Amino acid sequence: MNMRLILIVPLMLISLTGCSQNLKNGYYWDNYSQTQYAYLKNATPQTLEKHIETLEKIVSVSNRRGLRVPPGIYTELAFMTRLHNPEADISEYLDLEVGVYPEAAKFVDFVNVNLFGGSEVQDGE
Amino acid sequence: MENKRIHRIIILLILGALGLLAMSGCSQGLTKGQVYPRMYEERPVTILALPPVNKTTSPVAKEYVLCTITEPLGSTGHNLLPIMVTNEVLKIEGLYDTEIIAPELYPRFKELFDVDALLFTEIFSWDTSYYVIGGDVTVGLSYKLVSTHTGEELWKYSGEKTVDTTRKSEGGGLLGLAVALVETAVTTAVTDYIPIARDINESIFQNVPEGKYSPRHGLDQDDPVSLDKN
Numbered sequence: 001m002n003m004r005l006i007l008i009v010p011l012m013l014i015s016l017t018g019c020s021q022n023l024k025n026g027y028y029w030d031n032y033s034q035t036q037y038a039y040l041k042n043a044t045p046q047t048l049e050k051h052i053e054t055l056e057k058i059v060s061v062s063n064r065r066g067l068r069v070p071p072g073i074y075t076e077l078a079f080m081t082r083l084h085n086p087e088a089d090i091s092e093y094l095d096l097e098v099g100v101y102p103e104a105a106k107f108v109d110f111v112n113v114n115l116f117g118g119s120e121v122q123d124g125e
Numbered sequence: 126m127e128n129k130r131i132h133r134i135i136i137l138l139i140l141g142a143l144g145l146l147a148m149s150g151c152s153q154g155l156t157k158g159q160v161y162p163r164m165y166e167e168r169p170v171t172i173l174a175l176p177p178v179n180k181t182t183s184p185v186a187k188e189y190v191l192c193t194i195t196e197p198l199g200s201t202g203h204n205l206l207p208i209m210v211t212n213e214v215l216k217i218e219g220l221y222d223t224e225i226i227a228p229e230l231y232p233r234f235k236e237l238f239d240v241d242a243l244l245f246t247e248i249f250s251w252d253t254s255y256y257v258i259g260g261d262v263t264v265g266l267s268y269k270l271v272s273t274h275t276g277e278e279l280w281k282y283s284g285e286k287t288v289d290t291t292r293k294s295e296g297g298g299l300l301g302l303a304v305a306l307v308e309t310a311v312t313t314a315v316t317d318y319i320p321i322a323r324d325i326n327e328s329i330f331q332n333v334p335e336g337k338y339s340p341r342h343g344l345d346q347d348d349p350v351s352l353d354k355n
Contacts, residue, residue: 024200033319037192070199072207079210101204103171106239111210114217
């Protein structure tokens with residue numbers, strides 16, 4: 001029993017510290033500020049890729065931990081992915097943003113038409 | 126026996142007095158509900174952060190601030206639109222220059238992007254100073270959230286923080302001082318402003334009433350507001 005506790009307690013502590021890594025109010029952000037700043041300061045394919053990696057990690061870690069993906073992350077991922085590869089299909093990201101934040105629908109639609117050259121979605125409202 | 130009883134009574138009296146003091150200390154603070162009642166009346170969901178207005182001479186301040194708004198504000202349970210994307214969209218619509226965003230333009234944000242509130246940011250200080258044996262960096266930011274429905278101010282806050290960038294001398298004597306002087310100049314010049322701007326923004330945006338996607342939405346009216354400057 002005691003041996004089991006000795007093993008379990010440190011493992012629990014490790015997993016707790018792992019969870020608290022840049023977790024704010026239930027949202028996971030990874031290195032968002034840093035990689036975004038690096039890109040804004042010096043927009044190169046490398047800084048762009050780094051920021052895309054951060055956004056992808058925010059999505060995958062949030063989903064794995066059952067957390068809500070922070071607002072705007074899917075749309076930003078769509079935008080940055082398109083900058084990186086103008087042919088990339090980003091429609092799934094846009095759908096996911098609206099799925100998590102229905103209030104973003106109008107903005108996402110505007111972005112899709114005006115930045116990505118997509119066609120307007122007929123919303124059922 | 127009698128002495129013990131007196132002691133006990135004295136301790137209880139002291140504890141009681143301390144408790145009363147602590148309570149009166151708490152009741153002096155204002156709550157989110159008292160300071161920002163319009164946030165609870167309007168309950169804005171979607172927020173668009175306009176590009177910061179830089180009132181300082183620092184050419185880099187705007188980017189540092191821009192990058193440190195998303196995490197703390199996006200964690201308050203509101204639908205904060207992504208700044209990297211909104212900046213592009215604002216350029217297309219000729220709305221990128223925050224100085225020109227007058228109240229008559231507010232409804233346009235609702236109409237185009239379904240935005241409920243606009244975040245105005247002003248950088249009022251971003252100073253790096255060196256003195257004989259040290260240096261520091263002062264960052265001052267002010268924010269306001271304005272309703273696109275009514276044009277009224279829903280929330281505002283400002284904060285200033287000074288961070289000491291003096292490198293402590295490890296060696297003693299004159300040589301130690303000389304090394305410290307050089308190191309201070311270097312540290313102050315290359316200080317990473319992101320943690321500083323992020324700290325300030327975190328303490329500022331803690332005062333935003335929680336939004337629709339927070340489990341505490343509508344339940345934080347009694348939370349204290351820290352009105353003191355950082």
